[in-house]
Amino acid sequence: MTAIEKPHLRAHGVPPLKPRTSLNDVARKAKVSPMTASRVFADPERVKEATRLRVLEVAGRLGYRKDLYASINSKKRGRLPADRTILFNCRFEQLLEPSTFPFFSLVYFHFLRAIMKRGWRTVLTDVEADPASFVNAGAGDALVLCGDVDGAALGVAERQAAGTPILALCAGPVAPHTIDPDDARGGAMAAEYFHARGHRHVAVFFSPKNRNHVDRRTAFEDRLAALDPAARIDAVPMDLTRDRVRTDALAEATLSGYFGDLGALPDSVFVVNSYSAHLVWRYLRKRGVSVPGQIGFLGYDNPPFYQETEVPLSRIWFDPGAVGQEAAARVAVLLEKPASRPNRILLPVSLIDCASVLPKTPGTQSA
Amino acid sequence: MTAIEKPHLRAHGVPPLKPRTSLNDVARKAKVSPMTASRVFADPERVKEATRLRVLEVAGRLGYRKDLYASINSKKRGRLPADRTILFNCRFEQLLEPSTFPFFSLVYFHFLRAIMKRGWRTVLTDVEADPASFVNAGAGDALVLCGDVDGAALGVAERQAAGTPILALCAGPVAPHTIDPDDARGGAMAAEYFHARGHRHVAVFFSPKNRNHVDRRTAFEDRLAALDPAARIDAVPMDLTRDRVRTDALAEATLSGYFGDLGALPDSVFVVNSYSAHLVWRYLRKRGVSVPGQIGFLGYDNPPFYQETEVPLSRIWFDPGAVGQEAAARVAVLLEKPASRPNRILLPVSLIDCASVLPKTPGTQSA
DNA sequence: CTGTTAGCGCTTTCAA
DNA sequence: TTGAAAGCGCTAACAG
DSSP: OOOOOOHHHHTTTOOOOOOOOOHHHHHHHHTSOHHHHHHHHHOGGGSOHHHHHHHHHHHHHHTOOOOHHHHHHHGGGGOOOOOOEEEEEEOHHHHHOOSSSOHHHHHHHHHHHHHHHTTOEEEEEOTTTOHHHHHHTOOOSEEEEESOOOHHHHHHHHHHTTTSOEEEESSOSSSSEEEEEOHHHHHHHHHHHHHHTTOOEEEEEEOTTOHHHHHHHHHHHHHHHHHOTTOEEEEEEOOOOSOHHHHHHHHHHHHHHHHTTSOSOOSEEEESSHHHHHHHHHHHHHTTOOTTTTSEEEEESOOTHHHHSSSOOEEEEOOHHHHHHHHHHHHHHHHHOTTOOOEEEEEOOEEEOOSOSOOOOGGGOOO | OOOOOOHHHHTTTOOOOOOOOOHHHHHHHHTSOHHHHHHHHHOGGGSOHHHHHHHHHHHHHHTOOOOHHHHHHHGGGGOOOOOOEEEEEEOHHHHHOOSSSOHHHHHHHHHHHHHHHTTOEEEEEOTTTOHHHHHHTOOOSEEEEESOOOHHHHHHHHHHTTTSOEEEESSOSSSSEEEEEOHHHHHHHHHHHHHHTTOOEEEEEEOTTOHHHHHHHHHHHHHHHHHOTTOEEEEEEOOOOSOHHHHHHHHHHHHHHHHTTSOSOOSEEEESSHHHHHHHHHHHHHTTOOTTTTSEEEEESOOTHHHHSSSOOEEEEOOHHHHHHHHHHHHHHHHHOTTOOOEEEEEOOEEEOOSOSOOOOGGGOOO
């Protein structure tokens, strides 16, 4: 009964375990056949009470517990499907440090609930943080990649999941099957929103490394230029690093650089992601710039803080719940027909208008 | 290759699946022994390239994928531990509708990360919402109950997890092993905080159905009475239902009832949970009652909104990350020694002072 | 009510 | 580099 060394587990950081008591051990000690012992746990009614109690007593004393893997495996006589596990990969940081609101958590939990209803279990992993445990998680029937993925990590994941359908969520087109918000539409809607209110000078804050953000910005610029060729757009890159403190410091510098002494403000700002929006809003508030009095504000995503400001902030958003549910539906399809051809689903976005961008009268329009 | 009906799965809402291609099928078609085919996937280097490619080709064509359960089961020759799965149960609602901040999500993700490092996987369930899928999730090596649990659901869970260690998190003493915040200390700290600032008339808002909240309130009253026997405490029950809209409506009524025409305000309010705190704060703000000018405010937990108000709000909190990590450590112990005796761990709480309770000069103290 | 037999799909071991 | 034999722990099917 000593601990066992299994090199291939050691390598993955799995500690050695003591051997378990098996059903045979129990049966032997209880002087019954393994089958009877098995019945005690699978179908107690069919075992005479005296026998059952004896078996249970022995089992308890020996610390017996059914081995799920063996159990499921044996049931495959009747062709029980084997695994029914889906690997859901997301950077833990994105789950653990929901900077302004728990977007990816919500995607995950909605996915989880929907897929469980279909009879599947989920194992959450983070290839990037811990490739070993990702590998250790074993095979899955499908792999969902949620949010940003590092290139190297993507490689590991794809190799591990070879032969398995892979679905990318809010990650851009890194896999054959993807679900993304309709970023182009989001950007265009923003342009229309400002234009309808006569705003002709808008600062766009975006993170150049995030594909979704770039798409939003690009579509925004294209649409605004089409609507109002003379409109002025200041595209301000605002890096989102993986270190929050650093991100905040960078933002501070960027914002000071852009706004300068706050002399000539743009008509409005359009911030294409919620964390940056929060930073921009704080920056302006701290310096006494009134929103929407002095400057219009349009954010992205839908964290609670947009609603808690003195004047609630308009924003464009898409529902994380919809992402999760759509993902579950899509995974179900891929599970049925693993060879489905590549497909990119765009989720509709919508605008919540809180009048944080005031209409300008023609006379007061900026040059 | 037709779909199969398995009554015991049907009952749990699991759809029938098609039989899978097995390693033997592949081996036969590729004209190699099952062993060689096995090596192609377990240890490719050891198979001659030509053979390997042939096997892979056939496997691809037949849509073969390794059966995890069989694989793990067979490895037990060397006495590999069996399952390594922990059931983590939490009401989906609590995960999906983080009213003001994602407390339980954070507990879960922290637990997950810590327990994965130890080589365990996690399956998330909600007995209450879906007992069937809970049962269907299979056996686990331990069960963690997180947050409120309904009595009946608790029964199902306990029966299902018979023989397995059960750990309750922030749920009160519903299981032999528990981890809870030190609510008594939290309440006492609140009392000391108000007393040190000369506040002698405090309204406590709490949810009578939540054990943690009641503990906080009780400890608060006891301690304040001990410090200042003449202090006046208004205990205001504020129900947290599972329907958010209803909760908000009830809160509105309760608050109107308590504050009336806002004539005689208490010195301070102490709200023992974050969602209620949010509601109380909004109520006061909407009616132009200034915090902390006209009324002091002490909240509980640590959602971001406490920091976003004009004057940040003081609060007592404990770290959800600590709950998750402590839980992982405790589960690890229970896994080693399943027969450990019952144990209740109290997590330290601390106070973040944002001066949202102003010191009263003796002359201005209320009666 | 209980036992016997056979077998789940894969892998270890050992021999060729 | 490959294969044959044996076995993982449990359970379906069928007998008694």
